Amino acid sequence: MADKVDEAQAFLQYQTDIQISNIRKTVKTTTPSLFECENCGAEIPLKRRIAVPGASLCVECQRIAEIKNKHVSTDF
Ligand SMILES: [Zn+2]
Structure with missing residues (x-):
């Protein structure tokens, strides 16, 4: 039993x-947004994860990535 x-x-x-x-x-x-920045490992704030679905970078790294992307696009 x-x-x-x-x-x-x-x-x-x-x-x-x-x-x-x-x-x-x-x-x-x-919820594809990451809890931590893919680049530097910093915590991505909840507000940002909600505002930017799929965010994988923190605000700072995203800013740098956008600057780099601009550089790439102007090089062509
Ligand atoms: Zn970062």
């Missing part, structure tokens, strides 16, 4: 683990 309970609990735990990992996957795909 005790074995059956353990089995049921293990199964429930297994199902819960799958559900949690599915939720995590969904969260990851629906």
Whole structure:
């Protein structure tokens, strides 16, 4: 009897683990903004992550990247 309970609990735990990992996957795909800057590792503020979906750089690195992009485009 005790074995059956353990089995049921293990199964429930297994199902819960799958559900949690599915939720995590969904969260990851629906919130593409990073928590940390890809370039310098600084924390990207929540406001910025909401304002700029998919943001992967902090404000400072984004500014530098934009300046660099401008340089690249004017070189051509
Ligand atoms: Zn940065």
